[in-house]
Amino acid sequence: MTTHPPPPLSDPPAGPVPVTGAGFLLGARLALPVAPGMIAIALATGATAARIGLSAIENLVMCATMFASSSQLVAMELWPQRFTPGAVLALALIALTINARMLLITATLRPWMGGLPGWIYPVLHITSDPSWIVSMRYRNEGGRDAGVFFGASVLLVSVWLASTQVGYLLGALVTDPKRWGIDLVMPVFFAAMVVPLWRGRRAALPWLVAGAVALVVERLVGGWSFIVAGAIAGAVTGGLMDDRRD
Structure with a gap:
């Protein structure tokens, strides 16, 4: 089940954490x-x-x-x-x-x-x-x-x-x-x-890269490696885009 991260957390009050x-x-x-x-x-x-x-x-x-x-x-x-x-x-x-x-x-x-x-x-x-x-x-x-x-x-x-x-x-x-x-x-x-997870066209680039890499790996290599290859390619693309934005 997909969820979105909550907003940044504030510092909690000091003291023991209750469990009631x-x-x-x-x-x-x-x-x-x-x-x-x-x-x-x-x-x-x-x-x-x-x-x-x-x-x-x-x-x-x-x-x-x-x-x-x-x-x-x-x-x-x-x-x-x-x-x-x-x-x-x-x-x-x-x-x-x-x-x-x-x-x-x-x-x-x-x-x-x-x-x-x-x-x-x-x-x-x-x-x-x-x-x-x-x-x-x-x-x-x-x-x-x-x-x-x-x-x-x-x-x-x-x-x-x-x-x-x-x-x-x-x-x-x-x-x-x-x-x-x-x-x-x-x-x-x-x-x-x-x-x-849609965040606009620019944010779709990692998805497209992941899909393209997965398709190529599935055709060339076969097996299940295309899932991991696509995930890594998409994550790397997203990370590079975030670095450029910073």
């Missing part, structure tokens, strides 16, 4: 408007897992350990017929590339939650784009209760796990994916991701 039940409930309530979008993506993810032949347990384990709709959908669309070390490495690299943004997202939480005990680090696994933006907007408005982050994250990961299983059960009933449009999950999903 009231904050937890507030975070869950703030995340409720995002839940329908999460459900839609989760249903598509579960249905895709059924289509490629994963078991219900495999689908549940994947969704719980990855919790990353975009990389899961890409990985499943590229699911190999036979697994080799190279195929596993390629899938891992693709997932790592798509999820690299989480390094920056979780880094922005440190000024707020850096003083919390060590248990915070494994809990960060349930961070998602929507829970992050809900929490950071709350903090930018002067809030300090870290329970808001946990409430939003727990609600959304619960919705995700339940909905992916429902999607799996519904997808298992579909014998012809093309008849029901399940084969269009990937194009529609990424088209929906791209539209909110």
